[in-house]
Amino acid sequence: MGIKFKCSNCNKDILLQSGKTGDMVQCNECKEVVAIPENAITFTTASRAESTGSGFRSGKIYFKNLKSGEVQTVNTCKWDWFLFLFSGLWGIPLLIKKLYVWGSIFFFLQLSYLYYYTQLSSVDSYGSYGSTPPAYSAYILSTIILFILIISLDVYFGLLGNKLLAVNYLENGWKILNKDDNEIKDAFKRWNLDNVFEEVKK
Numbered sequence: 097m098g099i100k101f102k103c104s105n106c107n108k109d110i111l112l113q114s115g116k117t118g119d120m121v122q123c124n125e126c127k128e129v130v131a132i133p134e135n136a137i138t139f140t141t142a143s144r145a146e147s148t149g150s151g152f153r154s155g156k157i158y159f160k161n162l163k164s165g166e167v168q169t170v171n172t173c174k175w176d177w178f179l180f181l182f183s184g185l186w187g188i189p190l191l192i193k194k195l196y197v198w199g200s201i202f203f204f205l206q207l208s209y210l211y212y213y214t215q216l217s218s219v220d221s222y223g224s225y226g227s228t229p230p231a232y233s234a235y236i237l238s239t240i241i242l243f244i245l246i247i248s249l250d251v252y253f254g255l256l257g258n259k260l261l262a263v264n265y266l267e268n269g270w271k272i273l274n275k276d277d278n279e280i281k282d283a284f285k286r287w288n289l290d291n292v293f294e295e296v297k298k
């Protein structure tokens with residue numbers, strides 16, 4: 097968290113990484129020593145990037161919702177460990193990133209998996225040796241199928257989850273703040289979205 101306020105002497109913006117009301121700081125413009133006022137604005141990394149026009153972290157696309165002012169980031173990496181490892185976690189990272197349909201799919205897959213898995217354990221405990229209850233085989237099959245399905249989707253999201261996130265933001269009217277970044281151009285090219293990027297650049 098950083099802070100931003102206007103110099104009480106020259107009225108230019110002063111940006112600081114940290115500080116609290118009443119702290120004395122020197123203005124880079126007029127060299128006057130001024131106190132941090134009560135109305136100083138605190139900001140996060142994303143909004144600082146926006147206010148100064150630079151300072152975007154590399155490897156990230158910054159999307160902004162022009163209506164709400166909200167900023168979200170999407171990674172440009174070829175393989176995303178975070179999405180691979182955590183997309184399947186009830187779809188929570190995807191829901192946070194507003195990919196609601198995919199987030200819900202992961203949620204229900206996880207729920208079904210848990211259901212069959214717990215059924216499996218309860219049937220197992222009543223099962224007698226020598227005869228396999230019919231339900232048991234069905235539960236085993238369902239559990240295995242769901243497990244493979246979830247792992248496959250995890251791999252898919254490790255590879256292409258960021259593409260889906262980026263497309264989703266663009267389709268919902270979000271704007272890219274750092275579109276001049278070459279890494280972003282490369283990412284769209286890798287995602288076979290050159291045409292989309294040309295539209296974005298206009």
Ligand SMILES: [Zn+2]
Pocket residue numbers: 103104105106107108123124125126127128
């Ligand atoms: Zn000043």
